[in-house]
Amino acid sequence: MLNEEEISLLLTDLIDIYGYDFTGYAKPTLYRRINRLFKLRSFSGFTAFRYLLIHNPEYLDWFIAEITVPVTEMFRDPSFFLTLRNEVLPVLNNCPLIRIWHAGCSTGEEAYSLAIILKELQLLQKSVVYATDINPKVLKVAAAGIYQQDTMKHYTENYMHAGGIANFSDYYTAHYDLVKLDDQLKKRIVFSTHNLAADTSFNNFQLIICRNVLIYFNQELQQRVFTLFDNSLETNGFLGLGSKETLQFTRLNHYYQKLNQKEKIWQKR
Ligand SMILES: C[S@@+](CC[C@H](N)C(=O)[O-])C[C@H]1O[C@@H](n2cnc3c(N)ncnc32)[C@H](O)[C@@H]1O
Missing domain, CATH: 3.40.50.150 (Vaccinia Virus protein VP39)
Structure with missing residues (x-):
């Protein structure tokens, strides 16, 4: 599990490097989703996760899609x-x-x-x-x-x-x-x-x-x-x-x- 300080570092990276500001998103859901992504790839630690996010645009795209939840359907409700x-x-x-x-x-x-x-x-x-x-x-x-x-x-x-x-x-x-x-x-x-x-x-x-x-x-x-x-x-x-x-x-x-x-x-x- 990532701790609060690590997640906040990631959120700052996303603002500084890509201009995506997720600091106003509801914490429990956002933190749960980020932790899920962290666990999915068996990273050696927080630094490896952070490195991939900063240096790999494809991973970043996927990360953004996962935390912004693009689920939808036609004539939903x-x-x-x-x-x-x-x-x-x-x-x-x-x-x-x-x-x-x-x-x-x-x-x-x-x-x-x-x-x-x-x-x-x-x-x-x-x-x-x-x-x-x-x-x-x-x-x-x-x-x-x-x-x-x-x-x-x-x-x-x-x-x-x-x-x-x-x-x-x-x-x-x-x-x-x-x-x-x-x-x-x-x-x-x-x-x-x-x-x-x-x-x-x-x-x-x-x-x-x-x-x-x-x-x-x-x-x-x-x-x-x-x-x-x-x-x-x-x-x-x-x-x-x-x-x-x-x-x-x-x-x-x-x-x-x-x-x-x-x-x-x-x-x-
Ligand atoms: C669960 S989907 C909802 C899609 C559709 N409106 C529906 O109800 O089926 C949420 C969408 O909101 C978008 N989204 C999340 N944060 C956003 C933001 N700050 N500005 C604009 N769109 C955002 C996501 O990329 C995602 O496509």
Whole structure:
């Protein structure tokens, strides 16, 4: 096991050398993940681990992916997407251009899910989805839009529970064990890096979706990100969070109205 001082040295290296600041991440999860990586490779000691992290870019990429948890799926929590389809996006129909920020998009499955719903509501052409993540590696996968064929059965079920009105297989073509999503879907998605712990806002949005990212942050960093979202969201705009995340105990709570009891979606007053 690495001790607190060693982990803090690693975190300082990551800031000094690569500009990645993980000091605002929730300690128990972060420390557990770093210790797991340390144990996985049977390093001779902390110095060997630190050396590899500093000198091997491939190991660094892998390390970053492991501690930032890029797990995702299409139409994750289908009822969230059903609510977007039925209660949120129709309201935005009045905007001449719908600007959506999908923060912490990982390998892009959620952004494509949103594009499918926008297409089915005939809103895709007048929407722009900025899908961002701290990790450039996952964004490459997102931009390619190529996924494992064996995930499609589950995604088809999610799509149907999310109110899908077409045949889900019309949105991809299969090649052996991979599928490629229809290129038309990504025409209105801009994938780019953005670090919620360090970067500022870059636009005004009518909808911000950031799910299953804030759970990994400590309270201070969560507050920073909520303020960033608030500064980036227009009045009457919507904020969608993950099932274990909430605005309830934050300073913003008074200025936002929860859309319904079940879904983690708030509207800015
Ligand atoms: C568990 S995934 C969630 C993906 C997707 N939103 C979902 O709910 O399925 C968390 C994502 O947050 C990203 N992330 C972690 N820290 C971040 C930061 N400081 N800024 C932007 N993205 C971050 C990770 O790279 C990862 O892709």
